[in-house]
Amino acid sequence: MEIKLTLAVVFLCISMISATAVSNISSEVNLQSVWNHIDNIDSQISNLQDFDKYIGSKLAMNKNGINILNNALQHFQETSNKCIEKTDSLTQKYEILLKKYEALAAKTLTAKISKPKHCQSGWFPYMNSCYILMKEEVDWFQARKWCRNNQAKLVEYRDMDELNFVLSKAKSYRNWDTDRWAGFWVGADDLQSEGVFKWSSSHTQVHFNYWLPTQPDRLAWEEDCMQTLVNKKGEWNDLPCEMKLPFICEKYM
Ligand SMILES: [Ca+2]
Ligand SMILES: [Ca+2]
Incomplete structure (x- = not known):
């Protein structure tokens, strides 16, 4: 009876040891897979970082272009404002001259109307x-x-x-x-x-x-x-x- 029990215990131990060995082998395989995944993720992160740098450089170029356009727009607005001021000034001068001309024309007309055609006697x-x-x-x-x-x-x-x-x-x-x-x-x-x-x-x-x-x-x-x-x-x-x-x-x- 004791022998049978001992054999049973031994068999059980052997079984347990075998199961543990099998389990250890399976864990090593899973760990390798995880490491592979991690490497893969690292690679993708590296790629993303490179892409981020590329995007960053493009954004910097675009920002520079926008600054140039803003400067050009500001210059255009300043020139446009100067033109508007000049036009306003010329319009005012034109209106002043027009009023002077009209006043002069009215005076001339009045002079023509009021001035008698005066000739010496006999003429x-x-x-x-x-x-x-x-x-x-x-x-x-x-x-x-x-x-x-x-x-x-x-x-x-x-x-x-x-x-x-x-x-x-x-x-x-x-x-x-x-x-x-x-x-x-x-x-x-x-x-x-x-x-x-x-x-x-x-x-x-x-x-x-x-x-x-x-x-x-x-x-x-x-x-x-x-x-x-x-x-x-x-x-x-x-x-x-x-x-x-x-x-x-x-x-x-
Ligand atoms: Ca003749
Ligand atoms: Ca003649």
């Missing part, structure tokens, strides 16, 4: 000139001299309006012969260059054409001085300067 006004019709018949040179002695010139036409006005006055101030060649001296001649009629005071070429058809014709003898025909519509004719005609002087107010 009649038109636009900014005064005119006088001299009924005495003299040659063209005497007529020019008389006008000059009175701070005037033989009449010169700026345009057809002036001519028509002067003609109407000439007709109303004097009884004219019914002769078709009746007329008065005008301040235009071709004394310097035959055929080239110029205004006598400025020596500029006559700038519009109102010659009677076929004129200037230089007929009879040399015809170097211009007359205005009163029994027509004020057309021009060239005449010998020595002929004697009434004349009209013009001077600025």
Whole structure:
């Protein structure tokens, strides 16, 4: 009985020892696996740290770029503000000048309206000139001299309006012969260059054409001085300067 018990105990011990050995082997395997996992995790942590550094460097680059953009934006805003200030200043100056111009224009208009067209006795006004019709018949040179002695010139036409006005006055101030060649001296001649009629005071070429058809014709003898025909519509004719005609002087107010 004791032997059987002893054997049983021995068998039990052997079994326990075997079980323990098997258990130890299994634990070593698990521990190795854990170490492998830990290594793997270390490797991943290292990778993550590298990635973090990479991200950090990218963030630093982006931050630098943002700073550059912020500086550029600030510079743009400052420039923009200066432009706005400059524009405001120019607008104010423009408004001041505009008011001055308007005031000046109003003054000029008032002066024009209020200023009477004043001419000496015997002279009649038109636009900014005064005119006088001299009924005495003299040659063209005497007529020019008389006008000059009175701070005037033989009449010169700026345009057809002036001519028509002067003609109407000439007709109303004097009884004219019914002769078709009746007329008065005008301040235009071709004394310097035959055929080239110029205004006598400025020596500029006559700038519009109102010659009677076929004129200037230089007929009879040399015809170097211009007359205005009163029994027509004020057309021009060239005449010998020595002929004697009434004349009209013009001077600025
Ligand atoms: Ca001539
Ligand atoms: Ca002629």
